[in-house]
Amino acid sequence: MPAKSAAQQKAAGAALSAKRGDTPMSKxxxxxxxxxxxxxxxxxxxxxxxxxxxxxxxxxD
Known part of the structure; x- marks a missing residue:
């Protein structure tokens, strides 16, 4: 499912980084x-x- 906006894509990138352990959840x-x-x-x-x-x-929306 592709992102519908730049903000959604950026949020997904940050979440993916945290899920992989590269970024702390607190950030x-x-x-x-x-x-x-x-x-x-x-x-x-x-x-x-x-x-x-x-x-x-x-x-x-």
Missing amino acids: LKGASKSMVESMTEKQLEDLAETKLKGKPEHVQ
């Missing part, structure tokens, strides 16, 4: 904190590897 904020707990490493990889070209910074 995470907002969405990335909940992503670590609710998503698998594979799901985070899929979001984090999304290309940002043409993606908006944020998506309005």
Whole structure:
């Protein structure tokens, strides 16, 4: 599942880093904190590897 915005891709990258142990959990904020707990490493990889070209910074619901 590709990321829908640049913010989602960045949050997934931060969560993936924490899940792998490269970044301390205490450094995470907002969405990335909940992503670590609710998503698998594979799901985070899929979001984090999304290309940002043409993606908006944020998506309005």
